[in-house]
Amino acid sequence: MTTPKLECVLSVHSKARVGESVEVLFKLTNRSDAPVWVLKWQTPLEGIMGTVFQVTRDGEEVPYQGPMVKRAAPSADSYMAIAPGATVENTVEVTQAWDFKKPGTYRITFRDALMDVATRKEDVPRPGGDYKSTPVTCAPVDVTVAAR
Incomplete structure (x- = not known):
């Protein structure tokens, strides 16, 4: 089996003010000749349920403060075709x-791997958590946050 060709793109407005929301658009494109099924967990496709991004401000890591989710095994609904x-x-x-909340330049980077990618629908969900992690590289995005 060849590794699926997946292309990832992040985009964000390059400027924001302290206190404003910062929205990141995550796009995943299948550049393969066949469909793929991607486990949405640990990706922005399911929202933020863990450290899907690394965030730095002026080169310093910004700690994650969002939800951490414990889960049962994934179902077929946990995947996106x-x-x-x-x-x-x-x-x-x-x-x-x-x-x-602090002014500075924030860099947002996707964690560079999809937890599980299947190339056959009958492989979804995988028995016993036998996931096929697939690397995918998104260029990081920067947003400059200015004081009010």
Whole structure:
């Protein structure tokens, strides 16, 4: 089996003020010739349920303060099918999980791997948590937060 070709793009408004929301758009495109099924867990496709991003301010790590979720095994509904050439996307509000209250330049980076990607529908969900982690690289995005 070849590794699916997945392309990830993050986008954000490059400027915000302290106290304003900062929304990050996460897009995942299937560049393969066949459909894939991606486990939404630990990605922005399910919202922020853990440290899906690394956030730094002027080079210093900003600690994650959002929810941490303990889960049972995934169901088929935990996966998102992506047809060949199709893109799935979701916008998340990062100020709910990281502190953007200080002025500075914030860099938001996706964690660079999808927890599980299947190339056959019958493999979803995988028995016994036999996940096939798939690396995917998104270019980080920067947002400059100015004082009010």
